[in-house]
Amino acid sequence: MIFDHIALETDDIAASLSWYLSILKDPKILYQDKTWALIESSGVKIAFVSPEQHPKHLGLKIESLEQEEMLKSKYRDAEWKEHRDGSRSFYATDPSGNLVEFVKYESQKD
């Protein structure tokens, strides 16, 4: 797995976007609605999420079918969700309870 994104909690998505867009290098807004937003800068994606809608987390990208099978074997009760962009993901926790989202993109070759 490789790093995919970090998701920070915010109680005001517009204010967070404004703050980060003003200090990050060549930022791009990849997505924005009322419950979350996603930006990219220098190849790193940062999501801003409303705590009531989405939890803060670290996103890791599943790179192969082999990795996906390993995760399915390790996390048998995981609730996979299909997203609008065709990606699929589920949440797990690391040993200290930090939330990690494992995400597989549709366009990835297996």
Add this chain to the structure above:
Amino acid sequence: MIFDHIALETDDIAASLSWYLSILKDPKILYQDKTWALIESSGVKIAFVSPEQHPKHLGLKIESLEQEEMLKSKYRDAEWKEHRDGSRSFYATDPSGNLVEFVKYESQKD
């Protein structure tokens, strides 16, 4: 500024290292002691910090003297700290209270 690192809280650094090293691609341990550790995978640095010693945060790299001067003007009361590797940094909060560490490395050209 560009992304530098993310710092996650852990109550067991060894357990966190073991978990992330087992799932991340080509991970390297850059630093480890009893209070924190730093790993790198695919060009992304993730720190593991003990809540009592270090707060969880997002690290952003200051890329120029101009940016440093802007931050010094904006955060006049910031407490800059010098680190063993010659870097200097201070903590600020984003509009929703997420902690952000602004770090300037010694080797950077101004």
